Amino acid sequence: MISCGLPLGFQSAAYSISNVLIQVSVNSFGADVTTAWGLSGRLDGIVWMVTEALGVSITTFSAQNFGARNYERMRKGYHTSLVLSFMLIGGLSAVLLVFSGPLSRLFVDDASISAYTTTILHFIAPFYAIFSIIENASGSIRGAGVSLQPMLLTIFWHCRAQGDLGVCDYAVRSVA
Secondary structure, rough: OOHHHHHHHHHHHHHHHHHHHHHHHHHHHHHHHHHHHHHHHHHHHHHHHHHHHHHHHHHHHHHEEEEEEEEHHHHHHHHHHHHHHHHHHHHHHHHHHHHHHHHHHHHOHHHHHHHHHHHHHHHHHHHHHHHHHHHHHHHHHHHHOHHHHHHHHHHHHHHHHHHOOOHHHHHHHHHH
């Protein structure tokens, strides 16, 4: 339990730390950008939940087939999960890209905040597919009983991008 749980716990802590770093940077741009960042996070959360649900599903599927030593079914399940992810995440990304303005106005009736939210989502949404691939790969590897490598993969991709303030910081700076 420790060999599987400890890397997952560390991964979760790394998410929290990277989110704090991003929030500190965003807060320096003022109330409108901070509100837009929070709102974009709420809209972005819909995609994250679907991606994580697919990642957990492939973990369970892979674990069952790994235990049964049915590696070919495990491989087919991984590819099916990737296809499902691209269809679902691609569709949700497209909806956010096209309708981010109207969606943001459902929550806040402020043109400035809506414009900031739209710009932030336009920078972030194209990368959902990459995160989905990483989540699927991590889930499959985790299902095989290995949790250190998926933790490193996730931290390197997600937390490094947030910790360095990569695309997110560029998005915030471009709208501020």
